[in-house]
Amino acid sequence: MQFIGDIRTDGVTAILQLGMNIVLFVPMGFFLARFFRLPSWVAVAVCCATSVCIEVAQLTGIFHLYPCAYRICDVDDVITNTLGGAVGVALGLWCNRAFPAPRINKTEVTMHPGFLRRCVSFAVDMGIVSMCQMLSIVLGRISGMEQSPLKAARSLCCSACGSCCSKALCHGVPMDAPSAASSPG
Structure with missing residues (x-):
C-alpha cells in the first residue's frame, strides 16, 4: 500500500x-x-x-x-x-x-492449403524473421554489444549504480580487463 x-x-x-x-x-x-x-x-x-x-x-x-x-x-x-x-x-x-x-461455417475453412498458399506463408514468415534479425544486428551495433557482451553489460551496470564491478555480480573483474570474447585465439 x-x-x-x-x-x-x-x-x-x-x-x-x-x-x-x-x-x-x-x-x-x-x-x-x-x-x-x-x-x-x-x-x-x-x-x-x-x-x-x-x-x-x-x-x-x-x-x-x-x-x-x-x-x-x-x-x-x-x-x-x-x-x-x-x-x-x-x-x-x-x-x-x-x-x-458470428458462427464459422466449418465447410468453408481450408484444412489442406495448397502449395501456393504454403509458399506465400513461408515467404511472409521468412520476411518477418529476416527483419527481426536485421533489427537485432542494428541494435547490437548501436549499443556496442556485438564486440563484447560482458563489457557492455558491465558499463551499463556501472553507469546505473557506479559500484557493481567491484562486487560479485561482475566477479571482481576490473573494467579494463579483457573479456573472453575479445581475447585472441
Whole structure:
C-alpha cells in the first residue's frame, strides 16, 4: 500500500502512474476474454502472472542478463496491473454478450492449403524473421554489444549504480580487463 504515501507526496503524478498501470493491462484482459474466450478467472490469473513476471524481470535485471536491477519491483504494480486485467475481462465479457461472434461455417475453412498458399506463408514468415534479425544486428551495433557482451553489460551496470564491478555480480573483474570474447585465439 505504498501508493497511498506516493499520492500524498507526489500527488497527480502518483495518481497518473496508478491509472496507467491499470490502463496498461486492460487490452490484455479484453483480448483474453473476447477473442481467446478464456474463463474470467483464468484470464485474470494470466494477467496477474504476466505482471509478476514483469516485476521479477525488473527486480533481477531482466533475469540476470544485466548485473544490476534497473527498475523498481513493486507489489502495488502487480495489484494495479491485475485490476486493469480484470477491468479488461469485464469489458470483454460485456462485448461477448452485446456483440456475439458470428458462427464459422466449418465447410468453408481450408484444412489442406495448397502449395501456393504454403509458399506465400513461408515467404511472409521468412520476411518477418529476416527483419527481426536485421533489427537485432542494428541494435547490437548501436549499443556496442556485438564486440563484447560482458563489457557492455558491465558499463551499463556501472553507469546505473557506479559500484557493481567491484562486487560479485561482475566477479571482481576490473573494467579494463579483457573479456573472453575479445581475447585472441
